[in-house]
Amino acid sequence: MKHLTILVPNGENNLSSIVGSYKIFNRANAIFTAKGRNAVFTIELVGTSQKIGFYDDLFTVQPHKKLSEIKKTNCIIIPSLNHNFDSAVQENQEIIDWINKQYHLGAEVASICTGAFLLAATGLLEGKMCATHWSAAAVFKQRFPNINLQPDQLITDENGIYTNGGAYSFLNLILYLIEKFYDRETALLCSKIFQIDMNRSQQSEFIIFNGQKEHEDEAVLEAQEYLEQNFQEKISIAYLSEKLHITRRNFDRRFIKATGVTPLDYLQRVKIEAAKKQLENYPKTVTEVMYEVGYNDAKAFRDVFCRITGLSPVEYKLRYNKNASFIEK
Template identity: 60%
Template sequence: MKHITIIVPDGQSNLSTIASIVGTYEIFARANEYWAEPGSGRQEPYKVELAGVSKKVGVYNDLFMVKTQTHISAISKTHLIIIPSLVRDYEKALKGNKLLIDWVEQQYKEGAEIASMCTGAFMLASAGLLDGRSCATHWSAADTFRNLFPKVNLQADQLITDENGIYTNGGAYSFLNLVIYLVEKYYDRQTAIYCSKIFQIELDRQSQSAFTIFKGQKKHGDEMVKQAQDYIESNLEEKISVEHLSSKFAVGRRNFDRRFIKATGNTPVEYAQRVKIEWAKKALETSRKTVNEVMYEVGYSDVKAFREVFRKITGMSPLEYRSRYNKEAVVV
């Protein structure tokens, strides 16, 4: 029997951690049962265990307690390690789980695969296992992650990444989509379909774009870039060119681009698009304005161009977005 280890962070847990652990354990347990159902002639293929460095961990002012089944030192070989979501005080969480990080790194070197959920990616990145690789995490943690781990290729819009035996996923309860993805990898497609139906989880979802709320990266020290960001955000209806921005702030075009990308993680054009589309999303969610009216208000005159940018950023068309989030909107 092969082994799956679900990590219980050492005192660095919150309610999302509990959800990740419980949901993962339950789905894998059901996958095991389905695989070895009477008449199949098969045995349960995986032993699933909760492991950590403490016998039990209190969560949410000890409202909930998670009891580990074994200490990590007792596991000499595991095949898959699941790292759940971590607390929002990321740096504190990393320091408090140094023993776990070292163990995860050693197990990976010995052939184990690793899957991180939501902000669990911070633990993986702190071990250096994501350097030069693609990674996903909760969209709201993207700026902090980029600042802490500049060597990692963060894919903030992706729901799941799969690279060299390391799986990561986006935020919150999207961990369920990762678990279904792993069930298909570790069992088969039919078992994944069965679990998706039992737990009512959408199959094959790959993006968290529709859920992202763009706020802009402003935790940097470049005052010129902050002024440029403020100008973009205050002039939604304008078609702002990079040449106009760079000349406005008396900076050469190439230097302006370089500083803007370094500070925000986006090119000036990408940033302007995201600001405009975020405003458009709010208008489509809360008003009865037509798509064309919203489009003009954020500086677009070409319907095709607006739809393409909107879909690129959200993963759906403006009409699809309004249909999902605004039930009272007039159908046009």
Template identity: 55%
Template sequence: MKHLTIIVPDGQSTLSSVACIVGAHEMFATANAYWKENGRDELFKIELAGISEESEFQDGMLSLKHLSPVSTVRKTDLILVPALVHDFQGARPGNKLLAEWIAKQYRNGAEVASMCTGAYMLASSGLLDGRKCSTHWHTMNNFRTVFPNVILEEENLITDEKGIYTNGGGYSFLNLAIYLVEKYYDRQTAIYCSKILQVEIDRQRQSAFIIFTGQKLHDDEMVKEAQLYIESKPDEKISVEDLSSKFAVGRRNFDRRFIKATGNTPVEYAQRVKIEWAKKAFENTRKTINEVMYEVGYSDVKAFRELFRKITGMSPLEYRNKYNKEAS
């Protein structure tokens, strides 16, 4: 029998942490039960582990008891790290100990998966340096600042690299759990869990949920001014040459500073601003696709649709129908 360890954080947690712990436990327990019903032995022994034998959440509103101290877990095959608050720079000592334990277990052959902002604990262990990672889109800018050596994949819901898994935000941790069930059990078990727990299978992107706000957690005032200028003119076609000239910076130097500060080229940033404006129009108005397209400075329907799909993972019509009942 394999061993699954679900980490219970030492504070710095939220109700989402509890949801991840309980939801992942139920997913793997359901998979175990399915195998047992079909004449096979349960695949995983599931264990909750932390620093102490009890952990409280939300000022004592909820608590988890009878936890196994990680110091007693000598060997495990798979570790799941739940969501955390994203101020992991001020991590409690217990969480640092958990991160060190996770890194040690990985070196000893365990695989590790972080759910939502659990990526902060995983990154603090050093295991994500130079590797791909996903986390909640809302914390991407902060995460990129705290862990510059991690390769963030904003659009992807799940990353899978050398026995390390990460996933996007919120309750998408259930999609990661389904993914791991298929990997460790089989496809049919994943389908069964998907149907019983009513979790969509094979979901790969979180693009449609992202609200683009722009990376402004940097100290380059010129770039901040350029960002605000771009954001104030979603209906205009702004050339990079005009921007660099406006701020009296050479084109190459302007590009370099903009990319370093925001993670996007000026063109990509302007495109994201326009598509975010278009998304809000589709959500809140009855405007047609063409009307919205013209209002964000596009005249080529094909080009607009391709860009919209590239950024959101959906066509403009699919997006409007999903988020605007009146318009659909």
């Protein structure tokens, strides 16, 4: 039987991602044994402390084993770290070194949400794809510029390393792993038992674009403010760079370095974020919203909206505006 390690790191972690992983994998084992088949995994919670507190010690977890007792495992689950990324990395260096060692011994590794920061600290993600919670994407890019971050993706799978997007989307990752290590029938049954939608593949529609401003490039900050305040107008990026007395090529380079996106992509995301709010809250048609955010080409608006959110404007309105009761043509 293979061994599954669900890590319980020191510091502030997300209890739900630990409990949820443990519960669903145990159910998959039970499904297999009920059919007369052998359970796939021995499932254990593992940490470096005997007891870890959660939510001001309202809850506590006592791992089955200490990390030093696990000489070899086959699969590792890294839970979400909430948002204290730096302290989590500092407090869990022993776990980081252990993950690296186990991967090179043949273990597969999966990180949940912001657990990607702990996984990235191992160096195993260098040059590889990675997903994490959309709200942590900008910070992640700054800390780990050589990792191919996929902020829109729900799950990445590369060379035995799996990552996923934010919050409860970890349930989709667990089903993905169950299909891989058990079979699709078991994954489908788990999805029905726990009522998890297996068809989700992106977290694009949940992203709230705020713009990365944790940088020290004053000219780029000025450009961001200009784009956010004037997005309804027809804006020329060449005019904006000239206004800031920066060559267009250098402006693009500095903007990407500071924010992670091009000036044009930034402007498009500002427009689409404004459009999303209009579609969510007001009884306006898609065409009315399109004009309000500065588009006059329906196809261009739809294409950009779909690229950024994964949904068409009509689909988005029907899903998120409770008063939307008709389909626009």
